Amino acid sequence: MQAVVKPIAAPGLVLADVPQPVPGDGELLLRVAAASVCGTDVHIYDWNPWAAARVHPPRVIGHEICGEVVGRGPGADLPDGRRVAVESHIVCRQCNSCARGDFHVCPNTRILGVDVDGGFTSLVVVPQLNVFPISDDTTSEVAAALEPVGNAVHACSYGELAGRAVVVFGCGPIGCAAIAIARAEGAAAVIAVDRNRYRLELAERMGATSLVMADNNVEPSVRAAARGADIDCALEMSGAPSAVIAATRLVRPGGWISLLGIGDEPATLDLSNDVVMTGISLHGVVGRRLPQTWEATMEYVRSGAVDVSALITHHYAMSEIVAAIELIKSGHCGKVSLHPG
Ligand SMILES: [Zn+2]
Ligand SMILES: [Zn+2]
Incomplete structure (x- = not known):
């Protein structure tokens, strides 16, 4: 499958063929329905000092995603066809912070599309504990943007x-x-x-x-x-x-x-x-409280109190990632949405 990849430790991003991921224990396989581009993706593209210290290429990038469940590993049970928004921070659930319920400050956090392969592609694996099912009347592009709204x-x-x-x-x-x-x-x-x-x-x-x-x-x-x-x-x-x-x-x-x-x-x-x-x-403030921030975020969307679609000003195909990033660097956009292809 095609993916947006940081291939080597240097500026730039490429479209590359990567193997389909296989869900492990407690993990879901999602078909990506929509994604959006974040400042973090721009840092990885630019290969700024933060990215150079943190990201280990090759890496499929992208952490703001909405996907449809199409498979699962042992212990995961969300059925096929369910559309979900994704929490990008994969926490360890074993450290003292996690034991306190302060998952958002887990020191062992791995970030989708930064520390593990992400979602600017057609299939992505995420822990079932990281997904939040969305209602039919929430578009996939809005669902992808719920992570930064959170x-x-x-x-x-x-x-x-x-x-x-x-x-x-x-x-x-x-x-x-x-x-x-x-x-x-x-x-x-x-x-x-x-x-x-x-x-x-x-x-x-x-x-x-x-x-x-x-x-x-x-x-x-x-x-x-x-x-x-x-x-x-x-x-x-x-x-x-x-x-x-x-x-x-x-x-x-x-x-x-x-x-x-x-x-x-x-x-x-x-x-x-x-x-x-x-x-x-x-x-x-770092990340989102799990699950409280997600529950509050989805309630703002469900009730219509916050119009997330108004934040999304531009749409690109994933294959146009460089143009999308250049637009973000110009500052003439709100949230930039990506669709597969
Ligand atoms: Zn982000
Ligand atoms: Zn932890």
């Missing part, structure tokens, strides 16, 4: 949003999903910050109540957008050190921040003045 749901879960003023730094697909979730939760104001006009327009379509072009003056601009109201919460999806610092200065005393963006550089915070003395809370 990141946003997780980031939004650390405090109250109803009636609150929220600032979201970084309006890529996860930031835009967070905007929609904050609105669904009844946030009074959602201020979207990005340096990319296209993404700010997407943020507006997803429900942002004001837009701030990120520049050297971001703090006064966000305060002006809040029109004198306290900012209760910041959702930091950009990873930019300047945004992390701005977040700590913008939230009101006692407010909270979810940090999900991963920066290329460490951020240096004035902890004494901007965290301790203001009594704010910082939450590191």
Whole structure:
């Protein structure tokens, strides 16, 4: 079968013939119905320092997928034909974190399409414990995008949003999903910050109540957008050190921040003045809580409170992966969906 493969430890991706995977104990064989492209895939394509340290080629990439069950190994029992969304983090279920139920911080996590072969192909093997059956009225492309939407749901879960003023730094697909979730939760104001006009327009379509072009003056601009109201919460999806610092200065005393963006550089915070003395809370957000975040994410979709399809702005065939990645690098897109072929 054809797959999108990182063939060697160098920049680029190729289409290559790979053997069909065989499901082992507790695993399902899925026929991939749809996938979507993530910033992680771009890092693997670029072969940045993170990818070079983590990924061991050859590797089939792709971790945001929806598939249909077409086979199973011993101990797996989900029937053929069931369509499922996939949790990309395969956790060990044996370590202390897993024993506590904190699967999302399992130190032995293996990521689909990063540490094990992924889903930019026609058939993929995943543990049955990593799949979440979806309803007939959820499209496969939306189901594939639930993994990053789940990141946003997780980031939004650390405090109250109803009636609150929220600032979201970084309006890529996860930031835009967070905007929609904050609105669904009844946030009074959602201020979207990005340096990319296209993404700010997407943020507006997803429900942002004001837009701030990120520049050297971001703090006064966000305060002006809040029109004198306290900012209760910041959702930091950009990873930019300047945004992390701005977040700590913008939230009101006692407010909270979810940090999900991963920066290329460490951020240096004035902890004494901007965290301790203001009594704010910082939450590191990784992956999705299993299964709580998935249950909440699917409920947002089922109820219609969050329109995930509005996040998906472009569609490509898997064979066009390089064009899809170049589009993402241009910044002129939301979530980019891939279909097999
Ligand atoms: Zn991803
Ligand atoms: Zn574990």
